[in-house]
Amino acid sequence: MAIDEALMTYADPVVGGRKTFPFIVAAVVGVGIGAYATLANSGIYLMEKYNVSPVDGSVIASVFVGSTNLAPVVGGVISDTCLSCFAVISVACAACFLGMLLFTLTAIFPSLRPPSCTYSPCQGPTTWQFAILSMALALMTVGLGGTRFTGAAMGAAQFGDENDRDTFFSWYLVAMYISSIIGIVGIVYIQANLGWVLGFGVCAVIAAVGFVIFLLGNRYYRHPKPQENPLVDIFRQILSRAGKRKAASESSERLLCCSKVDDGAVEPQTTIECPRARGNMPSMVHSIDIHPSRKHICVAGGSGGTIFAWDLRWQQQPIILSGAGVSGTSQSLSESDVWEVQYDNHTLSSSVTSAPSTKILPVMMCSEDGILAVLEQDAEPIELLGEPCAINTFDIDPQNPSEVICALEWESIGILTRPRMVAY
Missing domain, CATH: 1.20.1250.20 (MFS general substrate transporter like domains)
Structure with a gap:
């Protein structure tokens, strides 16, 4: 009409x-x-x-x-x-x-x-x-x-x-x-x-x-x-992003881990202090994922390219997989915000299959500077995709882990098909 x-x-x-x-x-x-x-x-x-x-x-x-x-x-x-x-x-x-x-x-x-x-x-x-x-x-x-x-x-x-x-x-x-x-x-x-x-x-x-x-x-x-004028939309996006960053900085410097009790209620169990990025600035957590089979192992991504994991059975400092300017980091894949992290079941190798339960399994991440990559403890990162705009989120097909769908900042979607990996 x-x-x-x-x-x-x-x-x-x-x-x-x-x-x-x-x-x-x-x-x-x-x-x-x-x-x-x-x-x-x-x-x-x-x-x-x-x-x-x-x-x-x-x-x-x-x-x-x-x-x-x-x-x-x-x-x-x-x-x-x-x-x-x-x-x-x-x-x-x-x-x-x-x-x-x-x-x-x-x-x-x-x-x-x-x-x-x-x-x-x-x-x-x-x-x-x-x-x-x-x-x-x-x-x-x-x-x-x-x-x-x-x-x-x-x-x-x-x-x-x-x-x-x-x-x-x-x-x-x-x-x-x-x-x-x-x-x-x-x-x-x-x-x-x-x-x-x-x-x-x-x-x-x-x-x-x-x-x-x-x-x-x-x-x-x-x-x-x-x-609607494009300038109005730009100002709205700037204010929205500023509000999100302020809210994140106030609430995400610490992770509170909880557990269910017998009556179904949730009670705090432990608090994890997030590692600090360069300049001793607090690292803001944007995403967290729990291992599908080892529920005591978690991984999180935050600001400054920080990706860290920890084992809840031992109260110790998180194991840092990546982070710009974070002390004790052997690699830094990205220096901008990491918007999402997920455990990657597709990347299999002999080192992973034979790894002890304390070894951190491969993790897939996406960042503000357009990087989609897989990180593994004590190994070089594998960069899967590099875009000129931010990759806001992604998802791995649970039935076919070789296929990954990404949501880009420019209102577009990317589908990545990886070669099948075989364990030896």
Whole structure:
């Protein structure tokens, strides 16, 4: 149903298409002319009309320029997640018009700016005068932030054909650069030679005309529903990973081994202290596995590539199979987090079959740096797989241990088939 509706929308000759281009571009050009002119000449206006020192004027102008570079990103996120592109552009055009109107009023009425300076020291702007100026700059930032990228996204949504989208983007960039040239050259010339009132007034009129033209094209626009922005998903993943690490660091420095009593309840039996990684930092445990036949032998994987095992019959330090920077470690296969460990019944050799009960059997592990390998006590590790992304988990087929399935970080699954091993 959703696909049919989308096809019907793009096939509708009444909405979308090339006829929407002049309406969308009118808003972008109307905002761009005033915004780029203000960007180019704001420092001079502050020093000439507000008696601001060159240093303070440069600082204010730099903050204004930096805000206009960040604001389009915020506008794009809002249009993708909360509001529609049409709503964001409408608010931005209205804000730009109000900002240019405030600039025009500050140029017309002397009470909105400090008196002209003839002799030093000059009187600076009062608090409310500077507040009005800051509000005008903020409104201009909102205007430019809500149209620069959002206008391109809205225009692209009007076309169903990729070639038409490419054509739109080309002409959209041409219109945007033309508006910047008109603002930086033409409007700045008017402000410098014909006066600030006329320069700001022309920008306000252009912004108002562009806003009206944009609203008149509303009946021709396609209005796609807001979707989740990739940046929001990235931030969510970062916060989720940080929360998991914090929870792990608080709860996984020790392993509590328990046993059942006669009434079915569970009571603590012993506590195992995890080995510390490099820099004497606590090792966080991410995975633990119990030997399928020797229930008193366990293996665990944690941070810093640490993999260790122990025999619960003897209260001693764990036997470290791998770990970056852990004292007494003979090998270090990985320096990142080990997400899962499992005993490997596939890797059989004469040393394993004839090993005493205290010998740690082969262990398979996967890590954050994309390594899938098999480790064996007093033997070189066998690297089975190396990927450019994290391997989050894996599972060994109990019926056919030569086959291993892995879940990768990039929402993909890998299947590994190993050659059969024969015990001698």
